[in-house]
Amino acid sequence: MQHYSVFSLARNAMKHHEDWHKAWRSPPLKEEYEVVIVGGGGHGLATAYYLAKEHNITDVAVIEAGWLGGGNTGRNTITVRSNYLYPESAEFYDFSLKQYEILSRELNFNVMLRQAGLLRLSHSHHDVEMSRRAINAMHMNGVDAEWLTREEIIELAPGVNVSEEARFPIFGGMNQPRGGVARHDGVAWGYARAADDRGVDIIQQCAVTGFEKAADGSHLVVTQKGTVKAKKVALCVAGHSSVLAEMAGFRLPVTSMALQACVSEPLKPFIDTVVLSPDAGVYVSQSDKGEVVMGGGLDLYPSYAQRGNVHTLENIVAGIVEIFPKLRRVKLMRQWAGIVDIVYDSSPIIGHTPVKNMYVNCGFGTGGFKAIPAGGYTLAHTIATDQPHKLTEAFGLNRFETGAFIDEMGAAGIAH
C-alpha cells in the first residue's frame, strides 16, 4: 500500500499526480472464500478490515451490488456521537466513537473527524428535565455530556433563533463535546483500502441473487458474477436486510423506510457544531465545503425507493427555518434519501441468524454511520469465534423472544 503523507503528496505533486496507485484492487471473484461479506458499505468494509487485522482471516470477499459506500454510507448526514441512555448502547457507541478518534491514523486515511460537539436544544421545561436526565445517564455510563445555558448556546451556535417570540424558545441544551462529524466517503474508502491491503477482495457491481447449500455444509452465494462458496457469510446490507434474509430462508424484525436529507448551496462557515432540535424535528451541520447539511425524521411509510417524499422534505425545511431563520433565503442544492432498517427498539441486531454460519449486522435504522467501527469490530469477532462480542451480547436477534429490549427510541432526539 502506498503510504499517504505530506511527503508523498509533495513527491506526487512533483510528478503531476500521475504516479498515485489505485487505493484498492478490483480482483475477479474467486470460487471459494472463507468468509463472504454481502454489502460494501461502511459496516461490511469495516467487518472485513477487522477480520483481517484482529483475527488474521484474510480469505475474505466483500460483495457489493453497487459501488463502495454508495448506499446509506454515502447518504447519511455524517454525524458521530454516543449520547445514548442505556449502558449497553453507551458502551457500544462510545467504543465506536473512540475508534473514530484513532481511525485516520490507523487507516492512514484522513476521515476528517471534527469533534466540535453535538448540541441538542431544549425547548420546554419538560425537555430540560429529560435532557438533564440524559446527561446524568451519560455521566453514569462514562460518556461526556454537558448542560449549556441559553447564553452559552448563543455563543456555540450563532444564528439559532433565541427570540422570546420564537415558536421553539430555547431553554438550554445538552451538548456532547466529543460528538461531531466525519467524512462518510473517507470512512468507506479508508476501510476498503486498508482491508484490500491485508488481502481482502472487494467485488463491486455484483449483486447477490440467492443462497444455496453445498454438499459439505458450506454456503453457496449466487451472484451476478457467478457462484461462490463460503464457509461463513455475513449480511451487512441495512435497508435490504429483509430481502437477503428471505433468500437465505429466515425473517428479520426489520421494516425498511426512507430517510431524507438535503444540503444547501455552500455558505461561508458559520457553525461548526451539529445542532439538533427534537421539537422542530430537524438537525443541522455545516460541511467542510460550506454546505448546510439538514435532516429530519423518517418518511411516513415503508419504502425501498431511494428518493423520499415532498411533504417530509417540506417539514424538514420548515423546521430548519424555525431554528435558523437566517437560512430562509438559502437555496437547496441537493435532496436524497436512503433506505434504513427500522427495528422496534431502535437498537441494532448484530450476531447470529437462524441459519448456521450466517451472521447479520442490521437494524441501525437512522444511525448506522456512527457505529461503523464498532459494528465491524464486533461482527468480525462473532464471525471469527462464533461467539457474540461482549459489547453486542445484548444486541442479538433473541431479544425479540426474551423481550430484553434496549429501547433507545428517545436517544436520537428525533422521532425515528
Place this chain on the structure above:
Amino acid sequence: MHKITCPYCGERSEEEFKYAGPSHLERPIPASEVTDSQWAEYLFMRDNIKGISLERWGHIHGCSQYFNLIRNTVTHEIYGCYQMGEQPPEGWQKLGDKK
C-alpha cells in the same frame, strides 16, 4: 405527493393517512399456549416486502376508518384497496405487470 383513495371518502392527500402495518397478520391463539418464539414471529418479524405489498392503512385525519391497500414499495404505485376482513383480489401479485 400521492393521492390515496379512501374507500369511504374518495381521493385524498397521503398526509391524511397513516400506515398501520402489514395486512393479514393473524394473532396466535390461545394466548396461554403461544410460545415466546410464536409471539416474536407475530409481533416483530416482518416480510418487509420489496415489491407489491398488502398493507393496512388508516384514514386518521379523515373518517378514521382502516382499510387494506395494495401498494408497491419500490415505485410507490397504488393498485387498489379492499375492506378490512376481506381477502385481496385474485392475482394481486401480478398487478404491477405491464399490460
